[in-house]
Amino acid sequence: MKTVYLTADDYGYNAAVDDAILALMADGRLSGAGCMTRAPGWPAAASRIGTAGSFGLHLDFTEFSPLRRGLWPLIGASLAHRLDSSALRDEIATQCALFEDATGRAPAYVDGHQHVHQLPQIRDALVEVLVARYAGRLPRLRISGARIGDGAKPLFIAALGAAALERLAFAAHIRAMPRLLGAYGFDGDATGYRQRLSGWLGNAADGDAVMVHPATQALPGDPIGAARVREYSVLASDTLPALLAANAVELGSLGG
Numbered sequence: 092m093k094t095v096y097l098t099a100d101d102y103g104y105n106a107a108v109d110d111a112i113l114a115l116m117a118d119g120r121l122s123g124a125g126c127m128t129r130a131p132g133w134p135a136a137a138s139r140i141g142t143a144g145s146f147g148l149h150l151d152f153t154e155f156s157p158l159r160r161g162l163w164p165l166i167g168a169s170l171a172h173r174l175d176s177s178a179l180r181d182e183i184a185t186q187c188a189l190f191e192d193a194t195g196r197a198p199a200y201v202d203g204h205q206h207v208h209q210l211p212q213i214r215d216a217l218v219e220v221l222v223a224r225y226a227g228r229l230p231r232l233r234i235s236g237a238r239i240g241d242g243a244k245p246l247f248i249a250a251l252g253a254a255a256l257e258r259l260a261f262a263a264h265i266r267a268m269p270r271l272l273g274a275y276g277f278d279g280d281a282t283g284y285r286q287r288l289s290g291w292l293g294n295a296a297d298g299d300a301v302m303v304h305p306a307t308q309a310l311p312g313d314p315i316g317a318a319r320v321r322e323y324s325v326l327a328s329d330t331l332p333a334l335l336a337a338n339a340v341e342l343g344s345l346g347g
Contacts, residue, residue, distance in 0.1 A: 093297040094343040096122040096268055098233060100149055100204070100304050103127040103136040105313060111305035111323045116144040120331055121303075123345040125149030125202050125233075128189035129156050137193030145345035147200035147230065148190050150183065150217065152207045158182050162205050166251065169210040179216040187224055197225055199345045200268075202233035202302075209235055209252035218259045229265045231345060232256065233300050236270040241294070245274045270295075273302035277318035284318075285325050285334075292338040 099112045102124040109132070112124045123145035127133060130151075140146055153162050158178060160168065168174050190198050201221065202208060208217055221229055236253040237245035248271075260267045272291035279287075291301050305323035309316025325331065335342070 092339050092341050093295065095292065095295045095297075095340045096233070096300040096343045096345060098122055098147075098200075098202070098300050098302055098345075099124040100202070100302055101125070101127060102146065102149070103130040103133040104154075105132060105306070105310050106135075107306040107308045107310050107313075107316075108304075108319065109136045109139065110307045111319070111327075113139060113144075114307075115305060115323075115326055118327070119342070120326055122300075122342050123147055123199055125200075125204075126190060126198070127151050127155060127204065128186045128193070129154075131155070133189065134193065137190075140194055145199040146190075146194065147202065147233075147345070148186060148198040149202055149204050150186060150208045150213075151204040152182070152213065153205050156182060156186075162207075165207060166210060169212050172212060174212045176212055176216055179213055180220055183213075183217055183220045184224065187220065197228065198230045200231040200233055203235075206235045206248050206251065208232075209256040211252060211255075214252055214256045214259060218256075218263050218265070221265065222263050229263070232260050232265050232267045233271060233302075234260065234267050234269050238270065241272065242274070244276070245272070248274060268298060268300040270299040271302060272299060277304075277315045279321075281321045281324050284321050285330055288325060288331075289334050289338065292334055292340050295338075295340065298343075 101108050102112050115121045125147045127149050235248050237249035306319030
């Protein structure tokens with residue numbers, strides 16, 4: 092058996108996302124869920140977490156953060172080192188504090204909305220904040236690494252800074268999930284998603300992570316709402332236990 096971390100993104104994004112994640116968490120079908128603590132719905136979403144399940148910080152600089160930019164402008168500014176490092180550290184600390192204040196605990200792990208946590212300047216600020224804030228018990232990092240054969244999109248995402256973030260994590264003694272599967276174009280139907288999920292679980296190595304984006308319904312304003320519903324239909328069905336067994340996978344625990 093190999094241990095794989097099945098992690099849901101975007102908790103707090105909207106009520107349908109929250110409903111799906113909580114239902115999957117209650118059924119033991121997720122290792123963890125990343126929280127968007129700057130989202131308007133975060134206080135209500137946080138009140139539903141309770142003490143069960145592993146929740147992390149889904150670091151956001153493109154959706155709800157006061158420092159938000161479009162993804163491509165953010166990538167460009169970070170590659171050119173034109174971001175304000177002090178402002179980045181302050182915003183990361185604030186998102187951590189919002190998580191702590193609402194849940195009463197530190198995040199079990201940290202990743203990034205649209206993988207922004209690995210970008211130049213942001214990754215340095217993130218590791219600095221985590222080490223300063225959680226010296227006694229560092230959260231894990233979900234790193235968007237990829238291997239040859241994972242596909243063009245995962246390799247492109249990884250090229251934006253996964254290896255550099257992994258080096259920073261290693262130097263800071265932060266445990267990491269080094270490779271991330273689950274990236275696709277949010278296209279297709281439920282059958283296609285089932286096939287993709289089977290492939291990701293089959294290709295995963297021990298300690299890898301798979302990201303999912305479930306929701307119980309497609310709400311207005313959600314650009315991937317239809318894909319979220321398809322994902323949830325597969326993850327909540329008998330399909331998931333069957334795929335885990337067929338691929339000799341057990342879901343890992345992230346604590347928290």
